[in-house]
Amino acid sequence: MGGDAVGGDAVGAGAGLAHVLREHELVVGARVVVRHRLADGSAGDALGELVAAGEAELVVATRRGEVRVRRADVLAAKAVPPPPRRRGPAHEAVGVDELEALMAEHWRPDERVDLGGWRLRAAGGFTGRANSALAIGSPGVPLGEAVAAVEDFYDRRGLPPRVAVPHAAGASPDSPAVAGELAARGWVVDTPTLVLTAALRALPAAADAPLPAGCSVASAAEPDETWLAHYRYRGTTPVPPAGRRVLVSADEQVFVRVLERGATVAVARGSLSPGWVGVAAVEVAPSHRRRGLARRLLAEVAAFGRERGATSAYLQVAEANPGARALYDGAGFGVHHAYHYRVRPGS
Incomplete structure (x- = not known):
């Protein structure tokens, strides 16, 4: 990852950075912007990959070389989205x-x-x-x-x-x-899987995805036993302890449920990183499909991202799932790229 060390009153990546110090985002390997005090008393931004985060200093690999910032000189710091590879949203x-x-x-x-x-x-x-x-x-x-x-x-x-x-x-x-x-x-x-992306502003809001009569939405920062009971990884339950740790491993996440008269009938997970919200674990009970519940789950995750400053969204969907692909296409997602797994035979 590249970046710049910028002197003076920096703008661009550092815009809106004043007084923001997100210590939990200062993870080695992350792309960050660190505003720091310069020798002449002005402020500058170091933009690039965080290669060291010690108690005494931060080291940022910028396009112009490594910048070492004493912790005492840090004015603000946060993670930032990856740089674009081409023009466009x-x-x-x-x-x-x-x-x-x-x-x-x-x-x-x-x-x-x-x-x-x-x-x-x-x-x-x-x-x-x-x-x-x-x-x-x-x-x-x-x-x-x-x-x-x-x-x-x-x-x-x-x-x-x-x-x-x-x-x-x-x-x-x-x-x-x-x-x-x-x-x-x-x-x-x-x-074989498709990765879909969208501009967050283009995704439906809750008002665009009304619930059927008798249904309501509940959200939480961690999955409770009811949410977990409705999430079926490859059709199996219960979620193992390792799975619970993975589900809460992002910088921040939300676990959404749709309830009908108190009973959970659909679930989804939203996750956050700088600039992006991810949509995953969308499950709707077979008896409640084709009633707009998945679209409402998507709207709830989108709202979670917007409230936290994200501007883009992504999700992953199996190529062989035409129903889900139609839902996401209709909501404003487009194909970004694909991936698949290769598994050693006999494993």
Whole structure:
């Protein structure tokens, strides 16, 4: 990630930064802007990747080199969205690797080991997203060595070796180099998925998604037993302890329920990172489908994001789920890219 060290009264990435110090967002690897006091008494912004966050100083890798900021000189600091790769709205201009890295922060695993740009993740087997090697950027070693490292990581944890492979929508699943390497080794394709994005302002508001008579909405910062009982990862319950940790692993999240006369009939999860809100875990009871409940869940998550300053939204949907795709298309989402998993045969 690049960035700039800017002197004087900086604008742009630092606009609106005055008096904002979000300590919980100062995580190594995050893209941040740090406003700090300069030697002449003025203020400047360091924009880039946070490479160190000690008690005495912060180190930000900007496009002009590393900037070291004493903690005593920090005036404000926060995480910021990834930079655009092309012109256009943020939800369209963000690059594939940047969006994949951002989405990974909404669904953090118990364990993460980096191999170059790749992220090896494990969370007791709960979901592919938290138990796969995310192949973005370069692994820093030849592909054969990278695959061996992935196999060793998951074998030692008793999990099936799995690699998440992002690629352009509509492209051959074998087109990325890593996919070709894994295909040659017999690794099989699993769960082809589309990543959809939207401008948050374009998504429906609650007024655009009225509930049927007798229904109401409830939201909470953590999932209670009722919410968990209605979330079925790949059709199974209950959610294991590792799953509960993953569900509350984002910077902030909301767990929404639709109730009919006190009984929960639909659920969804919203998650937050700088500039973005994610939509996940949308479940509607079979007896209550085609009544607009999923659209209302989407509206509630969108409102959660807007209230916290997000401007873009994303979600992931299986290519083989035409009903969900039609819902999200109608709500204003468009395809950004695709990904699939490669799983070692016999695992």
